[in-house]
Each structure stands twice: as structure tokens, then as C-alpha cells.
Amino acid sequence: MNYKEITLMINHELEPFIADILNEVGANGVVIEDSEELKKGRIETFGEIYELDPADYPESDVRVKVYFSELDYHDGIIETIEEKINQLHDVKVTRLEISTDEVQEEDWANEWKNHFHAFKVSDKFVIVPSWESYDALQEGEHAIHLDPGMAFGTGDHATTSMCLKLIEKYVLPNQSVIDVGTGSGILSIAAHKLGAAPIKALDLDAVAVKVAQDNFEKNDCLDAITAEPGNLLKGETEKRDVIFANILAHIVDLMIDDSYALLNDNGLFITSGIIEEKETMIVEHLERVGYRILEITRDSGWIAIAARKEA
Template sequence: MQWTEVSITVNHDVASLVSNILEDHGSNGVVIEDSNDLIHDFEDKFGEIYSLSDEAYPSTGVRLKAYFNEMKYNNTLKTNIINTIKSLEALDNEVFDYQENVIQEQDWENEWKNYFHPFRASKRFTIVPSWEDYQIIDSDELCIELDPGMAFGTGDHPTTNMCLKAIETYVTANDSVIDVGTGSGILSIAAYLLGVNRIKALDLDEMAVKVAIDNFKKNNCEDSIEAVPGNLLTDETEKFDVVIANILAHIIDEMIEDAYNTLNVDGYFITSGIIEEKYEEIIDHMKRVGFKIISVNHDNSWVCIVGQKVSE
């Protein structure tokens, strides 16, 4: 199968909105290349051990790469994406650029290997690509072996990164966990490494479920995590201590009541994938349903919210 890689460069003010637009138009994930990353000292952040190449990043603004299969991408979709982006009031037309490139599926898989190397995603979790060797640095370190394949969630995106930190903080070995929109399975694996015995991973995309199962096998936890296709929590009848959802804000908004009903009392709802412009609406909705807001973290225009169910 052929894929179209759409490469869009925009100013920082609209980058998160453009990412949302691409997801809403059916992209199978978005790669973000931020020119500001070149000024950060990544080797000092959580012991990350990869370096960045100037050639791989735009000189200004943010480059977003989105991927569409040949059955989805056509001139109508392209026009709709461009028109929607150009309607953004804060768009800088001097920075805006739109390019496309046709790649084969094998090229897609290899493209990830150019960007994805072992790195410390949080205080304890280190993400290790399945094709690379890695030696554990300290005794408290937990390594997640990962091959994102056709699903997304590598730990380096702020949304996944913040979820991993929240899992470290709020999930214990005695909890039961349901991971909604599991993608690559990274958050379910993190829960398993913390000693959680009951984990269920859901994703509407059967390809994502397949990739997640493959990653569970790499981490020797395929027998400990139930991975099944599922439409959010609409059909869920079992209760859990923790609900995790790293998906888009408007989808999170749809599932807040179901998340509350799925949780045991004192259970946590860990949710991210929320852009700055939407997080207050999500918090208001969570409070109306009955959640107590425990933490709100921000990273590069993305937000992670943790709420607690305090009563039936």
C-alpha cells in the first residue's frame, strides 16, 4: 500500500490546532518537528541519550508530518485541509508551507527508525526501540521495548510523556487499569511494569490492537493484558481503579460520564491529548460529572488532567 506523507510548516501559535485538524481529517498519526527543540539540551532531560539533527527540523516554526493511506488521500481532502488551516486567525501565511510525498509502506516503517532512539521518558520509564540494544542505567529504571509500527505513542510526544508521569504518580500494583485508545500499547505496558495485574487495552482501530499485542509480546506481558477492539467505554460493564485515555479532546469530552461510571470510588481518570484551548472545557465537564481535579499539567501547548472519583 502507498502512503502520502503531508508535511506542513506553520507558526508555533497554531501548531496544536493544525495537529488537531490533521487528526480530524483522518491522519494515521502526526510527527511534530519543532524548531525550538534545537535549542534544548536533551541529553540533560531525564537522561535522554539521543541528539537532534539541524537538517531534520525547520529553520522556524513547527513542521507537522501526517500520513494518509492511498484510499483516504485525494485532492478534495487536500483542499479541505489547506482551507481549514488557512481559516485559522493566528496563522502566519509567511511561515505556512504545504508539501506532500508518496511513500511505500516499508518506507513508512523505516522512517520511524530515523527519529526513534532510546530515551528516558520520565523519572523511571525508558523507551527502547525494539531494533536497538540498551543497557539499564540504574536499578529503579523500567524499560519499555517498543515498535510503534502503524500505531502511535512512542513516549516522546508531550501527551504520552505526561501520561507516563501521571501513571508513575497515581497507579499502584494493587490497581486495575483500562487503557482507552491504547495505540502502541505503551501506557498499558507502563502499568504492567509497575506491577498491575489487571489491565485492559482498548482501541477502535484493529491495526492498533495488533501493534499493541506485538509490543506486549516484546515486553513479555501479552498474557497479562487483555487487548481488544472497543469503541471508547460505551460497552464497558466492568469497574476499574484507573481509566487512562490519551486521545483527542473532543473524544475525551464524549467519554467523561462513561469514565466516571467505569471507575471504582477513589479511582483516577488520567487523560491527555488535550490542546490548551480545550482543557478548561474538559475540566468544567469533569467537575459537573463529579470528578475532583487532582492535577493539571501543561507541556508545549498540550495538557494532561488527572481527576478522581470521590463518590458514587
């Protein structure tokens, strides 16, 4: 199957909203290339970090590449994207340029290799793509071997990296976990590396479930993590100690009540995919059902939250 690639050049003010918009129009995959990435000084933060190639990034603003399968694409998608961007309230649109291209399936599979290299994402976790080797692990560090394929979650996006940092801070050995919207499976793998068990990984997208299972096998934890299709927490009855949800704010909002009911007393809810503008809505809902906010972290216009179910 081939894919349609739509490239958007947008100003930075639009970037926190673009993922929501593209999800609404049914995107199969998104790559965000922010010109500011070259200025962040990652080496100073966590030590050995991969070198970014300036050729992969625009000179200014943000380049967004969004993909649709040939079965999902239709001519009205571009018009819909433009309409949704122009309907954003209190967000100035100073750049919006759109172009399209055709992508062969084999080119899609190789696209990640041009952008994704081994890097240390937190104090304890080093992300290593499956096509690279890494022999610089330090004591106390864990390598997470990934081939993201067509699923979200390489650890490089702010939402995923913030979740990983909260996981390494709060998740304990032998805690039971359910990972909602697992994508590449990265959060489930991190929990396994820390000794959590049992772990269940859910995703509405069957492709993501298969990608996650492949990554579990790469990390020698295929038998330790159950991966299956699932619509948020619908149909889940077994209580857990920890729930992860790195998805979009309006979807997080839909599952807050169910997450609280499904957690054991003193259970932990770690969530991200929330733009800063939706922080108040999510925090108020969490507190309304009985959660106590432990920590809120911020990065690049996104937030992540760790919340505790009070006994």
C-alpha cells in the same frame, strides 16, 4: 499498500491545533518536527537522553508530515486542511506551505527508525525502540520496548510523556486499568511495569490493536494485557480502578460521564491529548460529574490531567 505523504510547513502558533485538524480529515499517521526541539535541553532534565540530529528538523517553524493510505487519499484533502487551518479563530497564520510525495510501504515502516532512539522519558521509564539495545538501566527504572509502527505513542510527544509521568506518580500495584485509545500500547505497558492488573487496552483502529499486541509481546506482557478493538468505553461494564485516555480533547469530552460511571470509588482518570485552549471545557466537565482534580501538567501547548472519583 503505498502512502501519500503531505508535508506542511507551519508557524509555531498552529502546532497545538494541527493534530485535531489532521485527525478530522482521516490521517493514518503524523510526524511533527519542531525546530524548537533542538533547544529544549532534555539532558538537563532526565540525565541520559538520545542526541537529536539537527538534520531531522527544520531550521525554523514546524514541519508536519501526514500520511494517508492510497485508499484513503483524495485530491480534496489538501484543500480541506487549508480551509480548517484558515478557519481557526484568534490564531495567526504566518506560514502555511504544503507539498506532497509518494511513500512506499517499506519506506513507511522504516521512517520511525530515522527519528526514534532510546531515551529516558521520566524518573522511572526509559523508552527503547525494538531495533536498539539499552544496557544503562538504573535501579528503579523500567525499560519499555517499542516498535510504534503506524500507531501513535512513542513517549516523545508531550501528551504521552505527561501521561507516563502521572502514571508513575499515581498508579499502584494490583489496580485494575483500562487504556482507551491505546495506540502503541505504551501506557498499558507502563502500568504493567508498575504492577497494575488486570489491564485492558482498547483502540478503534484495528492496526493499532495489532501494534499494541506486538509491543506487549516485546515487553513480555502479552498474556497480562487484553487488547481489542473498542469505541471509547461503549459496551464496557466491569468497573476499574484507573482509566487512561490519551486522545483528543473533544473525544475526551465525550467519554467523561462514562469514565466516571465505570470507575470504582476513589478511582483515577488520567487523560491528555488536550490543547491548553480546551482546558477549561474539560476541567469544568470533570468537576461537574464529580471528579476532583489532583493535578494538571503542561508542556508545549498541551495539558494532562489526573482526576479522582470522590467516594
